[in-house]
Amino acid sequence: MSELKVPTMAEMMASGQQPDVLFWVGCAGSFDDRAKKITRAFVKILNNVGVNFAVLGTEESCTGDPAKRAGNEFLFQMQAMGNIQVLNAYEVKSIVTTCPHCFNTLKNEYPELGGNYEVKHHSQFLQELINQGKLTVEGGVFKGKKITFHDPCYLGRANDVYEAPRNLIEKLDAELVEMKRCKSSGLCCGAGGAQMFKEAEKGNKEVNIERTEEALEIQPNIIATGCPFCMTMMTDGVKLKEKSTEVQVFDLAELIAQAKDL
Amino acid sequence: MEISSIIFIILLIVAGGLFAKNLNTIIRNIKLGRDLDRNDRKNERFSLMARVALGQSKMVVRPFAGFLHIIVYVGFIIINIEVLEIVLDGILGTHRLFAFMGGFYHFLIATFEGLALLVLVACVIFLVRRNVLRIKRFFGKEMTTWPKTDANLILITEILLMSAFLIMNAADAQLQVLGSEYYTNVGSFPISRQLMGAFAGMSESSLIVLERGAWWFHIIGIFAFLNYLPYSKHFHILLAFPNVFYAKLTPKGQLDNLASVKKEVEMMFDPSADPYAVPAEPEGEPQRFGAKDVTDLTWKQLMDAYTCTECGRCTDVCPANITGKALSPRKIMMDTRDRLEEVGKGIDKNGKGFNDNKSLLRDYISEEELLACTSCNACVQACPVNIDQLSIIVDLRRFLIMEESKAPAEWTGIFTNIENNGAPWQFAQADRLNWKNEQ
Numbered sequence: 001m002s003e004l005k006v007p008t009m010a011e012m013m014a015s016g017q018q019p020d021v022l023f024w025v026g027c028a029g030s031f032d033d034r035a036k037k038i039t040r041a042f043v044k045i046l047n048n049v050g051v052n053f054a055v056l057g058t059e060e061s062c063t064g065d066p067a068k069r070a071g072n073e074f075l076f077q078m079q080a081m082g083n084i085q086v087l088n089a090y091e092v093k094s095i096v097t098t099c100p101h102c103f104n105t106l107k108n109e110y111p112e113l114g115g116n117y118e119v120k121h122h123s124q125f126l127q128e129l130i131n132q133g134k135l136t137v138e139g140g141v142f143k144g145k146k147i148t149f150h151d152p153c154y155l156g157r158a159n160d161v162y163e164a165p166r167n168l169i170e171k172l173d174a175e176l177v178e179m180k181r182c183k184s185s186g187l188c189c190g191a192g193g194a195q196m197f198k199e200a201e202k203g204n205k206e207v208n209i210e211r212t213e214e215a216l217e218i219q220p221n222i223i224a225t226g227c228p229f230c231m232t233m234m235t236d237g238v239k240l241k242e243k244s245t246e247v248q249v250f251d252l253a254e255l256i257a258q259a260k261d262l
Numbered sequence: 263m264e265i266s267s268i269i270f271i272i273l274l275i276v277a278g279g280l281f282a283k284n285l286n287t288i289i290r291n292i293k294l295g296r297d298l299d300r301n302d303r304k305n306e307r308f309s310l311m312a313r314v315a316l317g318q319s320k321m322v323v324r325p326f327a328g329f330l331h332i333i334v335y336v337g338f339i340i341i342n343i344e345v346l347e348i349v350l351d352g353i354l355g356t357h358r359l360f361a362f363m364g365g366f367y368h369f370l371i372a373t374f375e376g377l378a379l380l381v382l383v384a385c386v387i388f389l390v391r392r393n394v395l396r397i398k399r400f401f402g403k404e405m406t407t408w409p410k411t412d413a414n415l416i417l418i419t420e421i422l423l424m425s426a427f428l429i430m431n432a433a434d435a436q437l438q439v440l441g442s443e444y445y446t447n448v449g450s451f452p453i454s455r456q457l458m459g460a461f462a463g464m465s466e467s468s469l470i471v472l473e474r475g476a477w478w479f480h481i482i483g484i485f486a487f488l489n490y491l492p493y494s495k496h497f498h499i500l501l502a503f504p505n506v507f508y509a510k511l512t513p514k515g516q517l518d519n520l521a522s523v524k525k526e527v528e529m530m531f532d533p534s535a536d537p538y539a540v541p542a543e544p545e546g547e548p549q550r551f552g553a554k555d556v557t558d559l560t561w562k563q564l565m566d567a568y569t570c571t572e573c574g575r576c577t578d579v580c581p582a583n584i585t586g587k588a589l590s591p592r593k594i595m596m597d598t599r600d601r602l603e604e605v606g607k608g609i610d611k612n613g614k615g616f617n618d619n620k621s622l623l624r625d626y627i628s629e630e631e632l633l634a635c636t637s638c639n640a641c642v643q644a645c646p647v648n649i650d651q652l653s654i655i656v657d658l659r660r661f662l663i664m665e666e667s668k669a670p671a672e673w674t675g676i677f678t679n680i681e682n683n684g685a686p687w688q689f690a691q692a693d694r695l696n697w698k699n700e701q
């Protein structure tokens with residue numbers, strides 16, 4: 001396994017360089033064991049293509065999304081101002097992130113607080129690399145596999161990004177199958193709005209089970225998603241339904257990395 | 263002037279006056295909300311209104327209900343041309359004032375009759391869907407006796423009005439056949455003609471009573487309906503248009519940044535700020551962080567509440583509600599309207615300073631409901647009149663967390679972690695890049 005090349009903004013700055021794009025890793029991508037694999041897969045693609053990128057590393061901090069959705073606007077704005085100071089000091093212009101929650105917050109909620117960047121979700125970024133001919137993907141291991149895409153709320157409804165993830169899946173020569181509730185009527189995995197971090201309120205079912213059952217109904221080989229939190233929810237759901245051997249849950253970046261045998 | 267004209271004019275003035283008064287109260291209530299600028303991007307707003315309200319674009323996501331509604335909606339708007347004639351006849355004491363249009367009048371009446379029949383049938387199907395098929399989204403714990411009765415009353419009234427219109431025309435047609443003095447030949451009456459048979463044996467005088475009776479029933483029914491609107495979910499027929507016009511245009515995922523918080527945070531980040539300076543109080547009452555009661559919400563959120571049609575499309579797609587949680591976005595809107603009505607009545611009685619020690623938070627909407635929301639925006643997406651249910655949930659949460667510090671223990675934990683180590687979990691910020699060297 002070759003070493004990942006992950007320059008930090010500080011290192012870049014010290015050597016007088018400016019990256020083309022900042023990769024915002026996010027808390028889940030930095031600390032959650034499953035999500036770290038997504039981060040590594042995405043970096044492998046960036047390295048493979050030779051994208052001139054950097055990360056903030058230890059200077060990155062939570063965007064404040066969970067605090068804001070929970071109602072703690074104060075903590076959110078403290079986080080946002082802190083991050084904006086760091087980003088502006090490095091003169092960051094363009095950001096890519098593997099987390100739709102970071103994507104939404106950076107893109108939509110930071111500008112009013114003084115942080116103006118061009119922000120892309122990694123599905124959009126990968127799509128662009130393909131369009132520019134920098135990244136080529138052939139089906140390989142996924143040829144003919146049935147893949148369904150679970151729309152993350154903060155990518156889909158929140159920001160109307162539905163096509164980029166699907167285009168990537170189609171590049172894999174896989175059969176894209178849609179769940180009953182998809183795209184703008186996609187069902188939440190249950191993690192958003194800081195639900196990820198607490199027990200659900202009293203009810204008769206967990207949201208992720210409802211969603212997993214819907215996905216399993218169409219008997220896919222793979223459930224694809226583009227969010228580390230959806231990843232947790234769907235993986236747990238598949239485990240609880242005892243389908244882990246038949247159905248795997250992967251992030252889009254992982255699918256591309258695997259198809260390219262990276 | 264004939265006595266009937268005088269009675270009609272009095273009725274018209276009373277009905278119009280009452281409606282204006284009701285409308286004023288609702289506008290006053292909506293203005294109890296906080297300021298919010300929604301006068302930007304006018305062109306986009308007009309085209310949104312054209313698509314969503316006029317064009318019913320989100321209604322037809324559910325094709326059958328959408329189709330039926332378009333019939334009722336188009337029928338209503340077009341039949342109003344006939345109502346104009348009826349009102350003018352009433353004032354002037356004329357009969358079928360527009361009949362001078364000749365062939366075009368035949369065409370108009372034929373269209374109105376066709377639409378009336380379609381509206382009638384659509385309303386019967388709506389009733390069946392609610393009461394016989396019992397479609398799930400029309401039920402739920404917030405759909406108590408009154409909202410259910412309201413829905414049925416509207417539909418029954420529509421059916422009665424359309425029936426009166428058709429009976430009136432049928433009697434008229436029969437009178438034309440009899441060559442009755444005032445009832446000049448004015449049209450083919452294609453639909454009501456089918457009813458003529460039932461009236462064939464009636465004398466001219468009883469036919470006139472029937473025709474006049476139906477005429478008065480129809481117009482008095484419309485006046486009554488007009489004044490029922492402000493108390494009903496049916497008020498949407500007016501508010502749907504402005505409500506869509508003033509809807510949020512920014513991406514659904516974007517929540518507003520509280521200005522009051524921004525000021526404080528900027529102070530903390532500004533090294534030149536004088537720490538002992540007394541912060542300049544904004545004019546008027548200091549603003550709360552978040553919302554406890556309806557008056558802490560914006561006027562748009564209050565307009566949303568008055569526009570809600572109680573259709574349940576939002577609750578039907580809400581992941582929390584689907585999985586049996588207490589949260590129902592429709593209930594959030596109905597509670598907001600009910601509470602606003604309560605506050606409005608309180609102000610009418612006791613003046614502006616009125617305080618009943620109640621609030622939207624807790625007296626209407628519980629913490630349990632608020633905490634169950636995943637902020638997924640499914641409700642916002644589903645609403646045919648572009649209501650933003652999530653914004654109210656978030657504003658109430660803000661009050662809960664920032665003013666009352668009532669966060670569930672796990673949330674208090676993530677707040678502490680974010681504050682101390684920049685992540686919701688207890689990992690050191692110094693370890694943020696460790697993934698680079700792991701497998």
Ligand code: HEM
Nearest residue numbers: 314315318321327334335338388413499502571573646647
């Ligand atoms: C201006 C004339 C309008 C009339 C006469 C009208 C009439 C009605 C009637 C009779 C109902 C009751 C149906 C039932 O009980 O299920 C209804 C429901 C409803 N209307 Fe309207 N409406 C009008 C305008 C609009 C507009 C502009 C909108 C916005 C798109 C709208 C959205 C709705 C919705 C969402 C319902 C709930 C029922 C469902 O989901 O099917 N209406 N309307």
Ligand code: SF4
Nearest residue numbers: 580635636638639641
């Ligand atoms: S945003 Fe909240 S209330 Fe609306 S559908 Fe999603 S979970 Fe339900």
Ligand code: SF4
Nearest residue numbers: 570571573574576645
């Ligand atoms: S908020 Fe919108 S979707 Fe929900 S019940 Fe009211 S009108 Fe229907």
